[in-house]
Amino acid sequence: MGKVVLVTGVARQLGGRFVRRIQRDPEVDRVIGVDAVPPAHQLGDADFVRADIRQPAIGRVLAEYGVDTVVHMDVTGTPLGAGGRTAVKETNVIGTMQLLGACQKSPTVSRLVVKSSTSVYGSAPRDPAVFMETTPPKSLPSGGFAKDACEVEGYVRGFARRRPDVAVCVLRFANILGPSADSPLAEYLSLPVLPTVFGYDPRLQFVHEDDVIEVLRIAAHEPRRSTLNSGTFNVAGDGVLTLSQCSRRLGRPTVPVLLPAVTWVGQALRTVGVTDFSPEQIRLLTHGRVVSTAQMRETLGYEPKYTTAEAFEDFARSRGPGLLPPGALAGAVDRIAAWALPLPGGGGDAKTTHSAG
Amino acid sequence: MADAKVIPFDDDRSRAGAPRWGRRRPGTGGGRRSGEKGAPTAAGEPGTAPGGAGARDAAVSPLPGRPADDAVPGAEQQDVKRGAGGGQGSAGGGVERDWERRIAGGLAFLRRRITGEYEVDEFGYDEDLTDQVLMSLLRPLYEKYFRVEVKGIENIPAEGGALVVANHSGTLPLDGLMMQVAVHDNHPVGRHLRLLAADLVFMLPVVNELARKAGHTLACAEDAERLLQRGEVVGVMPEGFKGIGKPFSDRYKLQRFGRGGFVSTALRAGAPIVPCSIVGAEEIYPMLGNAKTLARVLGIPYFPITPTFPWLGPLGMVPLPTKWTIQFGEPIPTDGFPPEAAEDPMLMFNLTDQVREQIQHTLYKLLVQRRSVFF
Numbered sequence: 001m002g003k004v005v006l007v008t009g010v011a012r013q014l015g016g017r018f019v020r021r022i023q024r025d026p027e028v029d030r031v032i033g034v035d036a037v038p039p040a041h042q043l044g045d046a047d048f049v050r051a052d053i054r055q056p057a058i059g060r061v062l063a064e065y066g067v068d069t070v071v072h073m074d075v076t077g078t079p080l081g082a083g084g085r086t087a088v089k090e091t092n093v094i095g096t097m098q099l100l101g102a103c104q105k106s107p108t109v110s111r112l113v114v115k116s117s118t119s120v121y122g123s124a125p126r127d128p129a130v131f132m133e134t135t136p137p138k139s140l141p142s143g144g145f146a147k148d149a150c151e152v153e154g155y156v157r158g159f160a161r162r163r164p165d166v167a168v169c170v171l172r173f174a175n176i177l178g179p180s181a182d183s184p185l186a187e188y189l190s191l192p193v194l195p196t197v198f199g200y201d202p203r204l205q206f207v208h209e210d211d212v213i214e215v216l217r218i219a220a221h222e223p224r225r226s227t228l229n230s231g232t233f234n235v236a237g238d239g240v241l242t243l244s245q246c247s248r249r250l251g252r253p254t255v256p257v258l259l260p261a262v263t264w265v266g267q268a269l270r271t272v273g274v275t276d277f278s279p280e281q282i283r284l285l286t287h288g289r290v291v292s293t294a295q296m297r298e299t300l301g302y303e304p305k306y307t308t309a310e311a312f313e314d315f316a317r318s319r320g321p322g323l324l325p326p327g328a329l330a331g332a333v334d335r336i337a338a339w340a341l342p343l344p345g346g347g348g349d350a351k352t353t354h355s356a357g
Numbered sequence: 358m359a360d361a362k363v364i365p366f367d368d369d370r371s372r373a374g375a376p377r378w379g380r381r382r383p384g385t386g387g388g389r390r391s392g393e394k395g396a397p398t399a400a401g402e403p404g405t406a407p408g409g410a411g412a413r414d415a416a417v418s419p420l421p422g423r424p425a426d427d428a429v430p431g432a433e434q435q436d437v438k439r440g441a442g443g444g445q446g447s448a449g450g451g452v453e454r455d456w457e458r459r460i461a462g463g464l465a466f467l468r469r470r471i472t473g474e475y476e477v478d479e480f481g482y483d484e485d486l487t488d489q490v491l492m493s494l495l496r497p498l499y500e501k502y503f504r505v506e507v508k509g510i511e512n513i514p515a516e517g518g519a520l521v522v523a524n525h526s527g528t529l530p531l532d533g534l535m536m537q538v539a540v541h542d543n544h545p546v547g548r549h550l551r552l553l554a555a556d557l558v559f560m561l562p563v564v565n566e567l568a569r570k571a572g573h574t575l576a577c578a579e580d581a582e583r584l585l586q587r588g589e590v591v592g593v594m595p596e597g598f599k600g601i602g603k604p605f606s607d608r609y610k611l612q613r614f615g616r617g618g619f620v621s622t623a624l625r626a627g628a629p630i631v632p633c634s635i636v637g638a639e640e641i642y643p644m645l646g647n648a649k650t651l652a653r654v655l656g657i658p659y660f661p662i663t664p665t666f667p668w669l670g671p672l673g674m675v676p677l678p679t680k681w682t683i684q685f686g687e688p689i690p691t692d693g694f695p696p697e698a699a700e701d702p703m704l705m706f707n708l709t710d711q712v713r714e715q716i717q718h719t720l721y722k723l724l725v726q727r728r729s730v731f732f
Contacts, residue, residue, distance in 0.1 A: 125556055125559035125560045125565065125575075126556045126559075126575070127575070128575060128577050128579035128580050128583075129479065129480045129481070129574045129575060129579075129580050129583070130479050130480075130579070130580070130583060132579075135579070197562075198562060198563075199561075199562025199563035199564075199565070199566055200562055200565060200566055201481070201566045201569070201570070203477070203479070203481045203569070239476075239479075240477055240478065240479050240481070241477070242477055242481065242483075244473070245473040245475070245477070246473070247473075248470075248471060248472060248473030249472070249473040249474075259562065287559075288481075290479050326471070326472035326473065326474075327472075329468075329471045329472060330468050330471070330472050333464055333467055333468040333471065334468070336464060337460075337461065337464045337468075340460055340464070341457055341460060341461060
């Protein structure tokens with residue numbers, strides 16, 4: 001008998017993609033997609049059940065279909081359609097509580113996969129440069145999605161204690177990028193001019209959507225030989241990009257804003273509905289965050305297909321060129337080189353020093 | 358200071374010569390830097406004149422009161438330099454080509470920077486920027502202002518991790534930066550020193566950005582161990598704020614070495630500990646007093662009062678042009694200990710004391726040899 005997989009949050013692009021992918025796996029019999037709103041995209045042969053995971057009805061869904069694997073992807077930072085931050089928080093926290101309660105009652109559930117985020121580490125100047133899964137955060141996230149993710153992980157740990165027979169896998173994803181990403185950071189990077197915090201150049205790490213789907217699949221199935229897929233894992237592409245590198249590769253100019261004024265700018269942008277500039281988002285763009293993916297490689301046995309730079313490149317291609325396309329700038333420098341090089345002397349040094357920032 | 362003792366005649370020139378030519382390692386660095394080095398020799402033959410003088414000094418050198426090993430590397434470096442100079446000269450008409458190389462290097466750098474096509478590591482270390490810009494900005498201070506003399510650079514291993522432990526002084530952490538330039542410019546295989554810095558550095562805007570790009574990271578066990586396991590040379594100043602913010606009257610008296618965490622980190626990584634003594638940094642800002650209340654208000658560990666600082670405003674922030682010596686001592690191996698040794702507090706204290714005493718001892722030795730604070 002094959003597996004019955006229940007996926008929450010299928011109305012989002014990523015959830016939809018995961019449902020379409022996992023139903024092609026031979027060991028999966030049936031896929032049930034759950035969300036409070038009907039998805040705009042195709043779900044293939046999967047059954048869609050319109051249920052709000054904040055309601056106890058989710059327990060009946062589990063029992064009715066005899067679900068044995070639950071993939072909880074409805075932990076997100078951005079609201080889907082209408083509803084503000086409160087609705088998102090409700091879905092993240094209350095939804096997780098209801099879902100875990102239902103799972104605890106269900107005799108058939110044997111595997112739980114939770115999509116979390118590396119934002120649970122917070123970001124502060126006193127933090128070590130690279131977070132391991134075991135690193136305790138120096139300053140807990142004060143609010144926003146990061147706090148939700150912390151609370152969700154807390155409930156999941158409680159659940160794992162009460163149901164030791166269920167394999168629980170918490171996947172902490174770095175910032176997810178890709179052609180269809182809808183995370184707050186993707187929205188930020190799509191702004192024509194990027195407001196940055198003056199005097200800080202955060203280190204960022206990205207993970208490509210394709211890798212997210214693959215890691216979720218590995219976690220949802222039985223572990224392969226000599227790997228283990230229960231526990232907590234950081235998931236991120238190799239390497240690091242600084243925000244200044246990102247803006248240059250995107251060709252979008254930056255506007256450094258002094259730290260005290262950043263919150264006002266963020267608020268102003270939020271009121272005109274451009275993007276979600278939560279305090280936690282601002283902290284990420286101030287101090288940055290890098291995680292170690294050693295556990296993902298060694299224990300989970302997954303090698304990401306995209307590095308941070310490649311995931312970013314794919315995202316940049318999908319967004320089109322910015323105001324200062326890097327290709328054009330490189331061309332300009334090449335023209336200067338062609339013009340300057342036959343001549344001895346000239347301001348080579350001056351240029352080098354000016355481009356220091 | 359009253360520690361000026363032996364004044365060997367003509368000593369200064371050979372001393373000043375050593376680090377300058379020591380930097381001349383062939384075949385390393387980007388286009389711009391190699392061009393910059395090539396320039397004086399290619400410009401004409403006067404390159405050999407100071408060389409001759411230097412060699413004469415070196416030959417005369419072993420004077421009483423000066424260790425012989427000071428003179429010998431000087432002589433060797435002269436030979437290396439002459440060889441390089443000869444090669445440059447035989448190329449012929451190098452000036453024009455040299456300029457072209459510099460411009461091409463500069464433009465290639467500019468192209469990399471504006472398109473973002475450069476690499477940073479997980480600590481934010483931007484090797485391209487550090488080599489091309491940050492080190493070039495610090496070099497005048499290192500060469501011309503503090504005239505840093507480096508000894509025992511060969512004690513930093515050519516490969517694998519090592520923990521360089523140094524004394525800390527000078528109100529502003531210039532000693533760390535100078536140590537970084539010293540390793541960068543003098544080490545035969547061009548190793549990069551990765552400094553561990555206080556959390557204050559990472560709270561300040563601009564400073565934190567530059568520190569990360571220059572390869573510094575937070576002084577915590579996790580980061581240090583990670584760097585050592587990657588086989589980097591890590592620099593640490595365990596005295597911390599106690600050392601850098603100590604009053605002028607306590608100069609060259611090593612403070613407590615934290616809790617000795619650096620020893621257990623080195624033990625866990627099996628990396629040798631290289632003690633490093635820095636002379637000269639203590640006098641750049643003679644700290645006569647500490648406005649503690651003001652420091653508390655500003656949220657900084659100390660607020661220095663020097664003969665010039667608050668009184669002359671920004672002009673008071675100009676450091677005194679002291680003459681520096683950076684001596685890297687014999688490495689202390691840590692790979693002979695069993696794995697559980699890192700948990701043994703007694704051993705930790707002993708090793709910490711050993712490192713501390715070696716640095717203090719070398720400091721006194723260097724102070725005795727020093728002729729004056731400024732020359």
